[in-house]
Amino acid sequence: MNREDFPLLKEEIIYFDNGATSLKPKCVIDKMVDYYTNYPANAHRGDYDLSYKVDQEYEEVRELVKDFIHADALEEIVFTSGTTESLNMIVNGFFEPILEEGDEVLITTSEHASNVLPWFRLANKKGIQVNYIPLDSNYYLTIDNLKKTVTKNTKVISIAGVTNVIGDIRPIKDICKFAHENNIFVVVDGAQMVPHMHVDVKDLDVDFLAFSAHKMCGPTGVGVLYGKKELLEHLEPTVLGGGMNEAFDSPQEIYYKELPTRLEAGTRNIAGVIGFGEAIKYLNKIGMDHIHKYELSLRQYLIDKLIPIKHIDIINIESDSGIVTFNVVNVFSQDVAYYLNKYNICVRAGNHCAKILKSSVGVNNTVRVSLYFYNTYEEIDNLIELLSDYGKIVKEMI
Amino acid sequence: MEAREIIMEHYMHPVNRKRMDNEEYVQANTRNESCIDNIDLYVKFNNNVIEDITFDGEACAISISSTSIMIKNLIGKTCREALHYIHEFYKMTNEEEYDKSVLGDAYVYEDIVKNGHRKTCANLPLKGLEKAILEHLE
Ligand SMILES: Cc1ncc(COP(=O)(O)O)c(C=O)c1O
Numbered sequence: 001m002n003r004e005d006f007p008l009l010k011e012e013i014i015y016f017d018n019g020a021t022s023l024k025p026k027c028v029i030d031k032m033v034d035y036y037t038n039y040p041a042n043a044h045r046g047d048y049d050l051s052y053k054v055d056q057e058y059e060e061v062r063e064l065v066k067d068f069i070h071a072d073a074l075e076e077i078v079f080t081s082g083t084t085e086s087l088n089m090i091v092n093g094f095f096e097p098i099l100e101e102g103d104e105v106l107i108t109t110s111e112h113a114s115n116v117l118p119w120f121r122l123a124n125k126k127g128i129q130v131n132y133i134p135l136d137s138n139y140y141l142t143i144d145n146l147k148k149t150v151t152k153n154t155k156v157i158s159i160a161g162v163t164n165v166i167g168d169i170r171p172i173k174d175i176c177k178f179a180h181e182n183n184i185f186v187v188v189d190g191a192q193m194v195p196h197m198h199v200d201v202k203d204l205d206v207d208f209l210a211f212s213a214h215k216m217c218g219p220t221g222v223g224v225l226y227g228k229k230e231l232l233e234h235l236e237p238t239v240l241g242g243g244m245n246e247a248f249d250s251p252q253e254i255y256y257k258e259l260p261t262r263l264e265a266g267t268r269n270i271a272g273v274i275g276f277g278e279a280i281k282y283l284n285k286i287g288m289d290h291i292h293k294y295e296l297s298l299r300q301y302l303i304d305k306l307i308p309i310k311h312i313d314i315i316n317i318e319s320d321s322g323i324v325t326f327n328v329v330n331v332f333s334q335d336v337a338y339y340l341n342k343y344n345i346c347v348r349a350g351n352h353c354a355k356i357l358k359s360s361v362g363v364n365n366t367v368r369v370s371l372y373f374y375n376t377y378e379e380i381d382n383l384i385e386l387l388s389d390y391g392k393i394v395k396e397m398i
Numbered sequence: 399m400e401a402r403e404i405i406m407e408h409y410m411h412p413v414n415r416k417r418m419d420n421e422e423y424v425q426a427n428t429r430n431e432s433c434i435d436n437i438d439l440y441v442k443f444n445n446n447v448i449e450d451i452t453f454d455g456e457a458c459a460i461s462i463s464s465t466s467i468m469i470k471n472l473i474g475k476t477c478r479e480a481l482h483y484i485h486e487f488y489k490m491t492n493e494e495e496y497d498k499s500v501l502g503d504a505y506v507y508e509d510i511v512k513n514g515h516r517k518t519c520a521n522l523p524l525k526g527l528e529k530a531i532l533e534h535l536e
Contacts (some may be wrong), residue, residue, distance in 0.1 A: 168412065269416055333433050334458040340517070349435040365434055398405055398459050 001288060001294060001373050013378045014345040019164050019192060019323060019370030021214045023346045024279075031278040032271045035157055043270055044243055044261070058270060061277030062260070065224055068280050069209065070200040075229050075259040079273050080349060081190040081225035084114040086210030087158075088189055089225055089263070091118035094208070095156060095233040101127035104153040108133050110163045115189045119158065129153070139166045140319055143174045150178075161193030161209075165368065166316045167323025169193070176205040185231075191215060195372075196295060196321055198288040205229055212270065218279035222272035225263070232259055241265040291373045295322035298371050298380065305384045312387060315366055322371030328393055333365040335397040342396060343386055401506035405466075409459040412466035414452040418442075423450070424534065428526025430518045435461045439526045443534050446477045453523070460507070460516050465523035467504050477531045484524045491517045 003009045005025040015023055035057070041050040041056045065077045080086045099105075105119050107134055119130045133149045136142050141159065157179050162169050172188060179186045186207045193199060194209075195216035201209055208231070215223040229236060237256065239245060244265040246255035256262045285293070299322050306312050306326065315325040328336050339351035348368045369383070387393070399407070418425075418440035429436040435457035436513035442450040451469045452475075472480045487504060491511045498505055511517040 332456070332458040332462075334519075335460075338458070338513075362435075396407075398402060398409075 003374050003376070004283075006374055009374060011093050012344050014343075014375075014382060015368040016375065016379075017213070017346045017348045018372040018375075020348055021220065022195065022217050022372055023374065024219065025217055025282055027282055028219065028275045028278045032219060032275040035271045035274050037341065038267075054270060054325075057274050057277070058268070061273050061280070062064070064280045065278050068199075068284070069194065069224075069226060069370060070202050071226055072202065073229055074305055076232060077228055078225040078227070078232070078260040078263045079268060080225050081209075081221050081269065083112075083189060083210045084223075086185070086223050086225035087114050087189060088118050089235065089238055089288070089313060090210065090227070091122055094227075094231065096122055097183075097236060098124065098234075099155060102129065102153055103155045104129045104151060105133055105156040105158060106132055106149060106154055107158050108135060108145075109157075109164075110135065110139060110165055111160055111168070112164055112189060112191065114191075115158055115160060115183040115187075120257050122150045124151055125340045133157075133159075138168070139163075139316065140168045141170050142189045143171055143178060146175060147178065150182060150184070154182070157186060158187040158189070158280060160189040160191070161199070162196065162321050162323075164192050164323070164370075165325055165366070166314070167192070167319040167321035167325075167370075169180075169197070169320050172204045172206060180205065192321065192323070195283075197292040213276040216279055217282055218276040219269075219272040221269045222276045229259070232263070233315050235263065236263065237263055239265045243267070286373065294373055295371050296320060297326060298322065298375055298377065301377055302369065302371075302380045302383075304386070305380065309384075309388055311390045315363070322375075324369045324371075325366045326364055326369075327363065328390070331393060331397060333367045336367045336393065339393050340383070340386060340396040344384070345383060345386070401509065404503055404506045405459065405463045405510075408463035408466035408470075412453075412462055413470045414450075415454065415466075416452050417454040418452050423452070424530055426526045426533075428522055429527070430461075430522055434458070435519060435522055437461060437465055437523060437526065439465075439523065439530060441527065441530045441534075443477075446487035446535075448472055448475055448477065448480055448531075451527070457522070458519055460510065461518035461522045464504075464507065464520045466500075467506070468523050468527065471502050471504060472527070477535055480527065480531055485527050487524050488521065514523055 006023045008023050016220055017364055039050045039053045041054050043054045062074050062077045066074055105128060122128055123130045133141055134145050159170055176186045185207045188206045190209045190211035194211040207228055209226040211224050214220040242259055244262050246257050248254045265268055302324055306314055311329045313327045333349035337347050350365055406422055423440040423442045426439045437453055437455035437457050440452045449474055453465050472531045486496045490508055507520045511520050
């Protein structure tokens with residue numbers, strides 16, 4: 001769908017690495033060029049028309065994000081540089097001050113490094129425990145396994161809404177319900193979820209949500225930290241400086257601004273945020289439900305064609321997102337990616353930053369195809385044709 | 399044989415692919431930035447001579463074959479000779495002038511490394527061995 005909106009798709013290229021980042025439609029690129037060309041002033045800083053326009057455009061995006069994820073208030077939307085920064089802020093600014101030695105954080109083995117390492121550091125620093133909720137035979141996180149794993153020390157469950165290797169959608173609403181009944185916070189890494197499906201933070205009742213603009217048709221270097229207002233109020237700014245303070249007369253007298261500005265120190269990625277707003281408008285026009293349905297249908301088409309190929313091992317036959325992970329028997333994943341690259345097909349090879357997945361799935365490296373709404377059935381046919389011929393793969397992989 | 403066949407032969411049947419827990423061997427891990435290729439080298443020095451090298455690990459066809467060819471070419475060489483070989487190899491992968499006579503059949507990567515990230519794969523085992531030699535010489 002909508003291929004004509006993407007300048008790159010006019011080239012002979014098949015882009016299947018949407019889990020890493022998405023392509024950018026022309027309207028998003030144009031919007032950023034417009035900022036840099038016509039009103040490249042700073043935000044919150046100047047008393048003149050250009051700067052006023054920047055403020056307006058920037059704050060309008062906050063409104064768009066709030067509506068996109070159905071948050072309650074503008075104060076709940078903080079612009080960051082991406083999922084990674086959002087998660088680090090949540091761990092270091094909110095949880096570090098309140099967690100104590102012996103408190104437990106539950107994650108899973110399929111989490112992205114960005115949702116593991118900040119917790120590991122906190123474990124080293126404060127003696128908290130980081131434990132894993134076991135995955136089932138499909139590598140899914142089930143509410144039953146969660147219930148079996150939770151202890152009286154569990155204070156936080158921090159998980160991806162959709163994982164970037166398996167692509168399973170976690171039952172976030174049920175998890176939040178159970179967690180909140182037991183006074184446990186829920187942090188959701190939404191990097192692979194928000195770009196691909198309708199997300200309603202109120203309905204899910206998540207405490208914190210992190211996601212990145214660049215995986216949803218927006219620019220790199222912009223992301224969102226959503227937090228329930230009463231929680232965000234307690235998130236200590238981890239970066240201090242201009243824009244976020246009210247007054248600073250002495251070390252004893254520092255006054256921060258209100259939310260969300262307090263958490264946005266320094267000159268922001270203004271062009272990026274403005275471009276992100278355009279991306280959200282663009283996705284809204286297509287419709288998130290429509291996007292999700294189409295991706296599932298593409299995925300099923302791909303799976304149906306991969307299954308009969310004897311030399312392909314699919315890791316996640318079942319999953320309800322556009323992510324398909326596999327290996328070609330006896331061929332290293334990077335060599336497969338290299339072979340496909342010769343035909344201008346972009347796929348990802350490797351561990352997809354989920355290193356600890358190995359302990360669950362038992363393979364270190366895989367080939368990952370991650371789809372988005374602009375991919376087509378014909379592109380999948382092309383991929384299948386290349387993957388069907390084992391002799392050709394081995395012959396052309398170097 | 400053409401370059402491709404030599405590479406495939408070393409990939410399918412690499413020299414000395416075995417783990418060495420023996421104390422006489424020093425271990426050097428080498429991996430590339432995208433953290434896919436991951437090879438452990440086991441090197442046995444006898445004064446300034448490399449008496450044996452083995453390896454173990456998971457990596458792409460280019461890294462594995464490059465490891466195998468390096469091992470075959472450098473067993474029995476002195477540390478100095480090995481470092482010279484390694485530097486000539488780097489020159490080749492940087493597309494600079496290099497001394498073909500030093501590299502033997504390692505010339506097979508001359509064209510392949512022109513393809514972007516394959517250079518890192520070809521260089522991978524040499525970086526590991528270089529590190530092990532420099533540590534040994536210290
Ligand atoms: C599940 C998941 N979490 C976090 C991230 C990190 O996102 P970013 O690099 O935009 O901060 C990614 C991106 O690859 C991801 O897939």
